[in-house]
Amino acid sequence: MSFHYQNGSLYAEDVSIMEIAQKVPTPFYLYSEQILRSQMRAFSDAAQKRLKSSLVCFAVKSNANPAIINVFSSMGAGADIVSEGELLLALKSGIPADKIVFSGVGKTREALTLAVEKEIKQINLESEEEAEMLNEIAAKADKKVRVAVRVNPDVDAHTHHKITTGKKENKFGVAWQEARPLYQRLAKTENLIPVGIDVHVGSQLLETEPFEEAFKRTAEIVHTLRSDGIRLQTIDIGGGLGVAYQKTDKPCSPDDYIAVVEEQLGDLECEIVFEPGRFLVAPAGVLVSRVVRVKHTPSKDFLVLDAGMNDLIRPAIYDAYHNIAAVKEKEATQTFDVVGPICESSDVFGKDRMLPAMRPDDLVVIETAGAYGSSMGSNYNFRPLCAEVLVSKERFAVIRQRQTFEEMLALNRPAPWL
Numbered sequence: 001m002s003f004h005y006q007n008g009s010l011y012a013e014d015v016s017i018m019e020i021a022q023k024v025p026t027p028f029y030l031y032s033e034q035i036l037r038s039q040m041r042a043f044s045d046a047a048q049k050r051l052k053s054s055l056v057c058f059a060v061k062s063n064a065n066p067a068i069i070n071v072f073s074s075m076g077a078g079a080d081i082v083s084e085g086e087l088l089l090a091l092k093s094g095i096p097a098d099k100i101v102f103s104g105v106g107k108t109r110e111a112l113t114l115a116v117e118k119e120i121k122q123i124n125l126e127s128e129e130e131a132e133m134l135n136e137i138a139a140k141a142d143k144k145v146r147v148a149v150r151v152n153p154d155v156d157a158h159t160h161h162k163i164t165t166g167k168k169e170n171k172f173g174v175a176w177q178e179a180r181p182l183y184q185r186l187a188k189t190e191n192l193i194p195v196g197i198d199v200h201v202g203s204q205l206l207e208t209e210p211f212e213e214a215f216k217r218t219a220e221i222v223h224t225l226r227s228d229g230i231r232l233q234t235i236d237i238g239g240g241l242g243v244a245y246q247k248t249d250k251p252c253s254p255d256d257y258i259a260v261v262e263e264q265l266g267d268l269e270c271e272i273v274f275e276p277g278r279f280l281v282a283p284a285g286v287l288v289s290r291v292v293r294v295k296h297t298p299s300k301d302f303l304v305l306d307a308g309m310n311d312l313i314r315p316a317i318y319d320a321y322h323n324i325a326a327v328k329e330k331e332a333t334q335t336f337d338v339v340g341p342i343c344e345s346s347d348v349f350g351k352d353r354m355l356p357a358m359r360p361d362d363l364v365v366i367e368t369a370g371a372y373g374s375s376m377g378s379n380y381n382f383r384p385l386c387a388e389v390l391v392s393k394e395r396f397a398v399i400r401q402r403q404t405f406e407e408m409l410a411l412n413r414p415a416p417w418l
């Protein structure tokens with residue numbers, strides 16, 4: 001049992017959240033190692049069952065804490081990275097370079113140079129211009145670099161418009177119609193070796209159909225390239241598998257999803273690379289927060305928390321739903337708008353939520369917050385980045401301290417003329 005009520009209060013595995021909150025300042029992210037591991041196992045078991053050769057590369061952007069990355073690297077995962085910082089972080093967190101894939105539409109010269117130097121598994125090219133820059137960098141370093149082309153399959157992911165990536169109007173990838181000539185040019189370069197193809201349609205997909213469409217298109221390109229004499233070895237199919245944020249969400253399972261992969265790509269004799277983020281970490285994390293004030297107004301009752309949109313921005317920017325629960329187990333009798341302290345009307349975690357009667361200092365958790373929670377945190381309103389805690393059975397450890405005000409001030413410098 002991972003997050004559950006015991007003796008009238010919420011526990012993470014075998015540790016009382018109230019007890020942790022006596023030692024760690026709120027708000028903080030709290031992760032269950034057991035859930036991290038069971039999510040990874042569910043994913044990789046399904047992949048191993050259905051595919052001859054596969055690699056799960058954790059999308060570091062979804063959660064950049066080294067201890068979390070470590071859990072996955074200890075289970076054999078690689079990493080999907082999108083910046084120079086994520087490359088350094090993945091290497092530092094125990095991911096071998098030959099299990100790192102690098103995507104992103106704006107990889108800088110510095111980032112590409114580092115990736116070449118570290119000899120990572122594969123660089124996913126998102127434009128011809130990028131291919132030219134990389135070829136030049138590789139030539140200078142006198143290295144042969146393994147690349148894939150990220151194709152834009154022009155498929156509607158049926159997800160929130162801000163997290164859809166595979167439509168032709170999105171900035172990502174190379175139009176699928178232009179992939180073939182680009183591969184032909186890559187095959188003629190001195191320093192780039194086209195080893196793979198890459199496709200990612202979007203995030204938080206609940207159905208298999210958009211995946212199916214994208215994979216079909218990908219398979220067609222792989223076949224066409226074979227007839228041109230270009231034999232790809234890896235098919236990187238990105239991330240995107242959704243999770244249930246509320247009871248009405250019915251995501252497809254890893255097995256449903258990988259069955260589609262098997263059906264569309266299974267007979268191509270290629271290694272399938274996955275880049276899941278959300279599926280692996282979202283259900284494993286909650287944001288623990290304290291009630292600062294219960295504010296009554298003529299139209300609404302507000303539960304004002306010490307967590308704000310700087311700690312968890314998903315509700316504000318994607319209208320994302322996160323369930324909110326009281327740590328003390330009591331009957332839900334009241335309706336609140338649960339809000340943060342930030343000076344923005346969008347700093348709302350949930351509207352009209354049924355909760356027990358609450359008092360200042362009571363604790364709540366905002367659920368399913370392990371992905372794109374902490375990693376999207378900011379210092380807005382000059383608030384420190386919050387702490388992160390990992391629980392494993394009856395143990396817990398602070399895996400990131402709350403930032404101090406000294407640390408927040410340390411990078412500032414006076415303008416000499418003022």
Ligand code: LLP
Nearest residue numbers: 059103200203204239240275276277278372
């Ligand atoms: N690979 C690529 C190339 C990606 O762009 C992404 C996510 C992933 C893998 C991982 O996708 P996942 O398995 O986590 O769906 N901040 C948004 C999500 C943005 C996703 C960006 N790309 C949110 O909080 O919903």
